[in-house]
Amino acid sequence: MHTRRNVWRLSQPWDDILLWYAKGVRELQTRPITDPTSWTSLAAIHGFDQDLWTALGYLKPNSPLPSDANQARFWKQCQHQTWHFLPWHRGYLSSFEAIMRAAIVKLGGPDDWALPYWNYSDSQDPNARKLPTAFGQARLPDGKANPLLVTRRYGDGTGRIAITPADVALNALRETEFSANGDGGTTGFGGPQTAFQHDGFNNGEIESLPHNNIHVLVGGRQPDGDPQDASIYGLMSIPDTAALDPIFWLHHANIDRLWEVWLSRDSANRNPSDEQWLSGPADHAFAMPNPDGTGRNFTAADVLDTTKLGYIYDDTSDPLEGAVRVATRMTRFGLSPADAANVREIPVAQRKPAELVGANDRSIQIGSEGIQTLVKFDQGVSRKIVDSLRASPSFAAGGGEPDRVFLNLENIRGVNDAAVLDVYVNLPKGARPEDNPHHLAGAVSLFGVRKATRPDSAHGGNGISQTMEITDIVDRLHLDNALDLDHLDVHIVPRTEIRPGDDISVQRVSVYRQGQ
Amino acid sequence: MALRLTLLALAERQSRVLILASLTGWLAVLALDCMLLVPELCLSSDAPVERLRAIGAFNSPALLMLAWCAMLLAMMPPLLREPLAHLRRRSLVRRRVRAITAFVAGYGAVWLVAGVVLLAAAIATAAAANAMGVPMLLAVGAIAVGWQVTPLRQICLNRCHWLPRLSAFGFAADRDCVSFGLAHGFWCAASCAPLMLLPIMAPQIHLPLMALLSASLILERMAPPRPAAWSLRLPGQSVIVIIIRSMQRRHASALLSMQGPIPAPFGAASPLPPGVQPRCD
Numbered sequence: 061m062h063t064r065r066n067v068w069r070l071s072q073p074w075d076d077i078l079l080w081y082a083k084g085v086r087e088l089q090t091r092p093i094t095d096p097t098s099w100t101s102l103a104a105i106h107g108f109d110q111d112l113w114t115a116l117g118y119l120k121p122n123s124p125l126p127s128d129a130n131q132a133r134f135w136k137q138c139q140h141q142t143w144h145f146l147p148w149h150r151g152y153l154s155s156f157e158a159i160m161r162a163a164i165v166k167l168g169g170p171d172d173w174a175l176p177y178w179n180y181s182d183s184q185d186p187n188a189r190k191l192p193t194a195f196g197q198a199r200l201p202d203g204k205a206n207p208l209l210v211t212r213r214y215g216d217g218t219g220r221i222a223i224t225p226a227d228v229a230l231n232a233l234r235e236t237e238f239s240a241n242g243d244g245g246t247t248g249f250g251g252p253q254t255a256f257q258h259d260g261f262n263n264g265e266i267e268s269l270p271h272n273n274i275h276v277l278v279g280g281r282q283p284d285g286d287p288q289d290a291s292i293y294g295l296m297s298i299p300d301t302a303a304l305d306p307i308f309w310l311h312h313a314n315i316d317r318l319w320e321v322w323l324s325r326d327s328a329n330r331n332p333s334d335e336q337w338l339s340g341p342a343d344h345a346f347a348m349p350n351p352d353g354t355g356r357n358f359t360a361a362d363v364l365d366t367t368k369l370g371y372i373y374d375d376t377s378d379p380l381e382g383a384v385r386v387a388t389r390m391t392r393f394g395l396s397p398a399d400a401a402n403v404r405e406i407p408v409a410q411r412k413p414a415e416l417v418g419a420n421d422r423s424i425q426i427g428s429e430g431i432q433t434l435v436k437f438d439q440g441v442s443r444k445i446v447d448s449l450r451a452s453p454s455f456a457a458g459g460g461e462p463d464r465v466f467l468n469l470e471n472i473r474g475v476n477d478a479a480v481l482d483v484y485v486n487l488p489k490g491a492r493p494e495d496n497p498h499h500l501a502g503a504v505s506l507f508g509v510r511k512a513t514r515p516d517s518a519h520g521g522n523g524i525s526q527t528m529e530i531t532d533i534v535d536r537l538h539l540d541n542a543l544d545l546d547h548l549d550v551h552i553v554p555r556t557e558i559r560p561g562d563d564i565s566v567q568r569v570s571v572y573r574q575g576q
Numbered sequence: 577m578a579l580r581l582t583l584l585a586l587a588e589r590q591s592r593v594l595i596l597a598s599l600t601g602w603l604a605v606l607a608l609d610c611m612l613l614v615p616e617l618c619l620s621s622d623a624p625v626e627r628l629r630a631i632g633a634f635n636s637p638a639l640l641m642l643a644w645c646a647m648l649l650a651m652m653p654p655l656l657r658e659p660l661a662h663l664r665r666r667s668l669v670r671r672r673v674r675a676i677t678a679f680v681a682g683y684g685a686v687w688l689v690a691g692v693v694l695l696a697a698a699i700a701t702a703a704a705a706n707a708m709g710v711p712m713l714l715a716v717g718a719i720a721v722g723w724q725v726t727p728l729r730q731i732c733l734n735r736c737h738w739l740p741r742l743s744a745f746g747f748a749a750d751r752d753c754v755s756f757g758l759a760h761g762f763w764c765a766a767s768c769a770p771l772m773l774l775p776i777m778a779p780q781i782h783l784p785l786m787a788l789l790s791a792s793l794i795l796e797r798m799a800p801p802r803p804a805a806w807s808l809r810l811p812g813q814s815v816i817v818i819i820i821r822s823m824q825r826r827h828a829s830a831l832l833s834m835q836g837p838i839p840a841p842f843g844a845a846s847p848l849p850p851g852v853q854p855r856c857d
Contacts (some may be wrong), residue, residue, distance in 0.1 A: 244666075295646075296811065396793060415668075416665075416669070416744060419743070438670075438744070441668065441669070460585065470737070515731075515738070516730075522739050567740070568742070
């Protein structure tokens with residue numbers, strides 16, 4: 061059994077695990093792309109764009125590629141905005157780790173090597189949100205160039221990687237359902253249910269935060285250049301190049317670990333038992349290479365138990381220390397902890413679909429200054445929210461929780477995958493957003509937006525949609541007698557640089573309620 | 577199990593209400609088919625223009641219009657799952673029926689116009705085929721195949737997946753739903769109409785052709801958008817992938833073995849058939 065360890069708990073910069081990882085990366089980078097165990101072919105499993113890779117120098121013009129059949133089987137498989145996100149990436153990492161370990165052993169390294177993970181959400185470690193040191197070193201201890209250093213890691217444009225606590229918030233762990241239908245309410249911990257992947261435009265909660273934000277805050281883009289030109293973006297910013305950056309694998313190991321954390325923190329948290337998840341998707345087999353270059357197919361059912369895949373994590377303790385979302389919420393309404401613990405969450409299967417409460421009146425363009433927009437409410441529906449909140453004290457008698465409320469940015473389009481937008485609700489007039497974190501609905505990353513905007517992409521040009529839970533904010537407004545039944549004020553504030561050519565638009569900003 | 581999974585996935589792509597609406601349409605088509613007068617001339621005449629004109633002469637415009645509407649009701653509901661789900665999801669509960677009605681009005685209006693255009697195109701095609709001495713079925717078959725393989729058709733199919741902004745309130749909400757219906761109807765008609773010349777021009781076998789075309793359009797609409805290119809675009813090719821996968825799984829379950837710490841290698845998959853692209857996102 062191999063143990064995946066926290067990279068920031070290893071000696072810095074060159075613990076043996078990282079040193080062998082660097083040597084292994086260099087070994088895989090020497091292999092041609094026609095070899096399924098090469099660095100480039102493994103990255104192409106996540107995404108591949110021949111023109112972009114050639115422009116970036118990862119592919120020589122006219123260099124031979126794998127056969128069409130092998131490309132069709134292995135490449136461009138990554139699963140996003142779907143409940144297949146977690147199991148597919150687990151199988152991907154498992155295959156990568158086995159190939160990397162075989163390469164390391166071949167180089168004389170340890171046969172118990174395991175992929176480390178980057179726990180950027182570790183509030184006990186002041187370094188946690190910094191890029192692990194080894195990834196910024198120019199050279200290995202032996203003086204050779206460090207393959208873990210990637211120049212196309214632009215961060216905020218200057219190369220500085222600035223990750224805030226909001227970017228690594230673990231609210232996703234508080235969700236008790238793995239999957240939901242993404243109809244304006246919760247999208248579930250693991251992502252919306254999709255019969256076929258291309259149905260989905262909404263990120264699951266763990267995919268949204270911290271996954272997407274880490275991608276683009278590490279990758280970023282060059283401070284100059286045409287936004288339409290994909291080659292100015294950092295490798296991690298674009299799905300088709302993300303896995304070329306060695307930090308990608310440590311990032312996804314952490315996302316995979318958080319899946320284990322979610323399962324172990326509450327016995328009520330369970331993986332789907334739906335056959336379509338366990339054995340799906342129906343229209344495309346997940347396929348990965350083995351260390352010997354052969355291939356294998358897998359399904360979610362094959363990767364549920366990490367010990368059967370040969371690894372465990374050194375730490376799957378609960379960073380939220382057992383806090384239960386509903387109970388925490390109900391104490392806000394004055395219930396005793398014992399009474400709050402009795403309030404039950406309505407399971408997805410018994411819950412009504414989310415209901416539209418209101419929306420803004422026109423599509424909006426996001427410029428460098430950000431934008432304010434008013435979400436007008438249907439008063440008949442917003443009153444249902446208030447009624448449910450007023451009834452909250454009675455819920456201790458075995459009732460369900462009051463309405464949950466969600467803010468949606470629908471059909472976000474544009475070309476700037478590296479953008480991060482902070483979304484605030486009901487900011488006081490003239491207040492500086494950064495001084496009002498309790499009005500922050502969420503930090504939205506546009507990872508994947510460029511491709512999703514193309515009409516011939518699987519998203520059909522509909523872009524991506526983002527759902528943010530604003531229940532806590534609405535609760536507070538209600539308790540302060542400041543909840544307006546007529547509208548909600550939404551500020552979208554870019555955290556990263558936005559240029560005119562980014563063409564970022566949000567077709568509609570809406571609010572949904574999810575109740576009994 | 578694999579077959580069950582396949583059926584589950586396919587079933588999830590359809591709504592029972594839409595299937596019921598479609599079945600109602602098919603019953604109406606069958607009923608009206610008995611009422612429509614198709615003179616002997618139409619079945620035997622070598623003059624294709626005369627065939628079409630005779631059908632027009634022997635039946636009232638209202639009956640022909642009803643037959644066209646029945647055909648739309650039979651064929652189109654299964655193609656509308658995605659836009660109707662969008663309308664339902666993005667509308668206030670109290671406006672959902674109104675939103676769907678507005679959409680259907682726009683969508684139906686386009687198809688009514690398309691019906692007239694299609695009839696004119698059928699007559700023109702028949703006349704041209706007659707003038708050139710080409711068998712009519714060969715002519716419409718060539719049009720159908722030609723349209724099927726063009727990149728332009730893929731653009732139309734991609735546009736059928738377009739889900740626009742829908743305003744929540746008042747006139748703007750109605751306007752958005754109607755214009756969504758008009759736009760969706762346009763791309764839908766552009767994708768389908770040239771193929772529909774086939775059943776129109778073959779009165780003897782138009783019902784089986786309609787059923788075949790309907791099935792292929794449903795399967796085709798389930799496929800995701802893809803880059804426009806010359807392609808055979810075999811109807812239902814996404815389902816072909818599923819069936820191949822089902823066969824692979826059945827084979828794999830018989831050969832299941834463990835190799836090292838990585839579970840269940842399933843053996844090498846067969847290459848996909850030519851023209852069948854796996855979905856990549």
